[in-house]
Amino acid sequence: xxxKAVSICICANQSISHLGVTDxxxxxxxxxxxxxxxxxxxxxxxxxxxxPQAPVLGxxxxxxxxxxxxxxxxxxxxxxxxxxxxxxxxxSFPRDGVKVxxxxxxxxxxYSEAAALKAYPKCETVPCDHYEATFKAVxxxxxxxxVLHIEHSVGGSIHxxxxxxxxxxxxxxxxxxxxxxxxxxxxxxxxxxxxxRVLSHPQALEQCEITLNKLGVVRVSADDTATxxxxxASEGLRETGAVASARAAKIYGLDxxxxxxxxxxDNISRFLILAREPIIPGTDRPHKTSIVFTLEEGxxxxxxxxxxxxxxxxxxxxxxxxxxxNRPLRVVDDSNQGSAKYFDYLFFIDFEASMAEPRAQYALGxxxxxxxxxxxxxxxxxxxxx
Ligand SMILES: *[C@@H]1O[C@H](CO)[C@@H](O)[C@H](O)[C@H]1NC(C)=O
Ligand SMILES: *[C@@H]1O[C@H](CO)[C@@H](O)[C@H](O)[C@H]1NC(C)=O
Numbered sequence: 001x002x003x004k005a006v007s008i009c010i011c012a013n014q015s016i017s018h019l020g021v022t023d024x025x026x027x028x029x030x031x032x033x034x035x036x037x038x039x040x041x042x043x044x045x046x047x048x049x050x051x052p053q054a055p056v057l058g059x060x061x062x063x064x065x066x067x068x069x070x071x072x073x074x075x076x077x078x079x080x081x082x083x084x085x086x087x088x089x090x091x092s093f094p095r096d097g098v099k100v101x102x103x104x105x106x107x108x109x110x111y112s113e114a115a116a117l118k119a120y121p122k123c124e125t126v127p128c129d130h131y132e133a134t135f136k137a138v139x140x141x142x143x144x145x146x147v148l149h150i151e152h153s154v155g156g157s158i159h160x161x162x163x164x165x166x167x168x169x170x171x172x173x174x175x176x177x178x179x180x181x182x183x184x185x186x187x188x189x190x191x192x193x194x195x196x197r198v199l200s201h202p203q204a205l206e207q208c209e210i211t212l213n214k215l216g217v218v219r220v221s222a223d224d225t226a227t228x229x230x231x232x233a234s235e236g237l238r239e240t241g242a243v244a245s246a247r248a249a250k251i252y253g254l255d256x257x258x259x260x261x262x263x264x265x266d267n268i269s270r271f272l273i274l275a276r277e278p279i280i281p282g283t284d285r286p287h288k289t290s291i292v293f294t295l296e297e298g299x300x301x302x303x304x305x306x307x308x309x310x311x312x313x314x315x316x317x318x319x320x321x322x323x324x325x326n327r328p329l330r331v332v333d334d335s336n337q338g339s340a341k342y343f344d345y346l347f348f349i350d351f352e353a354s355m356a357e358p359r360a361q362y363a364l365g366x367x368x369x370x371x372x373x374x375x376x377x378x379x380x381x382x383x384x385x386x
Contacts, residue, residue, distance in 0.1 A: 101126055101143040102273075103134040109226035109248030115176040115271040116147045129223075131161060135168045138276055146170070146274045152180070153268045155203045157320050162348055165272075165292075165377055166322075172290050172378025174273035179386050182208050182262045185229050185242045185254040192241065192257040199228035200243035208243055211261040217241070229254055268386065272378075280356075281379040287354035288317065290377040293367065294324060294346055301370050302347070308366040309351050312359040318350035348377075355379040 100123040104112035113125050126143050128134045134146040148165070151157045165172075182204055184192060195217050198205070202221045205212065212219060222228035225244035232242045233252035241257065242248075249256050272290075281287055295301040309316055324344045353360040355376065368374060 099124070100145060102145045102147060103128050103137040103143040104147040105129070105131045105134055105149070106224035107226035107230055109229060109245060109251040110224050111178060111180055111245060111269060112147045112149055112224075112271065113226075114245065114247060115149075115178050115269070116145075116273075118178060119147075119174055119176050119273050120145070131164055135164060135170060135274070138170055138274060139168065141276075144275065145173070147176070148272045148274055149269060150272050151270045151318075152203065152207075154207055154262075154264045159320075159322060162320060162322055165274075165348075166346065166375075170274040170276060171278040172272050172380055173275045173277075173279045174380045175288065175383045176271040176273065177383045177386060178269050178271065180207075180262070180267045180269045181246070181260050182225075182243050182267075183246050183249060183256045184208075184211070184258040184261050185232065185244055185249045185252075186240075186257045187232065187236060187238055188253070188255050190238055190241075190255065190257070194239060195241040195257075196239040197237075198241045198243060199231060201225050201228070204243045207262045207264070207267070210263045211258065212243075226251075273380075274378075278378060279380065281354045282381070283354050283356050286352065286382045286384065287356075287379055288350050288352055288382045289355055289360060289379040290348065290350045291364070291367075291374060292346055292348045292377060293371040293374040294344070296370050296372055298370075304370050305347070305367055308363045309349075311366075312363050314359060314363055315352040316349055317352055318348070320348040321345040322348065352382070 100120045102116040102120055102123045103126045104110060104116050105128055106112050107127055108125070110127075113127070116123055116125050123145075126137065128137060131148065134148070137143045138146045148161050149158055150161055182200075184195075184198070186192065186195060192215060195215060197218045197220050198212055198215070199220045199222045200208075201224050204225050205219045205221065220240075222231065222242075225242070226248045228242035229244040229248040229252045231237070232240050233254055242254070243261070246256060246259070248254070281289075293305070295305055306316070306319075322345065324346050351360070351363075353363070355361065356379075364374065364376070
């Protein structure tokens with residue numbers, strides 16, 4: 001609450017000084033408080049507007065605003081105001097990305113960094129040692145966005161990252177699908193038959209099981225694929241290889257000994273882009289909405305919860321359940337049998353509709369009838385490219 005008041009104040013002061021009314025407030029100190037009070041409602045978009053004081057009236061009405069600026073000569077100030085957002089600005093996401101700072105987990109050359117660059121080609125990528133740190137970096141305004149690896153077509157969901165989504169209050173503003181082609185990297189001049197050990201992220205090692213078995217190498221886990229490549233390069237390990245991206249080979253000056261060494265042909269990773277503020281959902285192109293909820297007890301509640309989407313022809317693209325940490329067990333008292341305990345779950349759902357569409361709003365309204373808790377994690381344009 002205190003935080004909110006601060007931002008309101010900043011907001012009110014800015015509007016006043018832009019319009020050159022601060023001096024007016026100084027001369028008539030009696031009206032300063034009122035003036036600010038009126039402004040804070042207006043600029044923060046609350047509906048409860050009181051009848052403004054005389055000097056404020058003109059500022060709220062477009063035509064009188066022009067009048068004031070003409071008579072007082074504040075053209076310059078008005079021109080320096082930020083340009084209003086247009087539909088173009090909103091729909092250009094996520095293709096532009098000038099000067100956006102994006103945090104990712106891992107070192108340069110990690111797949112998460114490639115995902116950040118796919119979403120914002122001109123962004124400045126900021127490496128972090130843990131996923132938790134990427135969230136913190138956004139929360140502390142050190143960066144604008146964070147990239148979160150959420151699932152892989154072979155490895156499945158990254159459960160810990162679902163938990164982080166809930167623990168933090170960031171919003172999903174985009175998704176990125178990335179083709180993951182693992183390469184076997186080694187020091188320049190090394191042949192793959194010479195390798196005795198291979199370093200990589202455990203998931204990457206798992207995904208390349210057939211190739212690694214054939215080579216008969218010892219698998220050693222590393223924090224992420226780029227770190228594995230970096231260790232091989234910096235320590236000059238001739239008998240150690242790394243499973244990482246072709247980009248990592250280039251960055252750390254390693255040779256690609258083998259390409260596309262993963263076992264399965266579907267090798268796509270999905271990443272989420274997180275920001276402090278949600279984006280305004282559109283209907284100009286396909287959108288996805290991600291929610292998390294818990295259900296009341298009762299027969300068939302999950303069935304009913306899913307029906308709210310089916311009834312409105314809304315496709316679900318993902319459902320995931322996670323234990324509810326603050327209330328992991330549900331105790332049902334049965335006077336004859338003693339008490340029974342059940343696990344209690346949180347459900348994460350991605351559905352293919354925009355929150356700007358009435359059917360999505362009705363579906364969530366309907367879901368609220370059986371849900372004890374719902375949070376919309378974000379509504380964002382679908383990534384339909386590879
Ligand atoms: C995934 O990797 C395999 C190699 O294992 C490769 O042949 C295939 O093209 C990749 N998948 C896609 C969609 O490119
Ligand atoms: C749901 O998914 C199917 C198959 O991908 C697609 O053909 C259909 O158009 C989708 N329906 C809606 C309402 O988006």
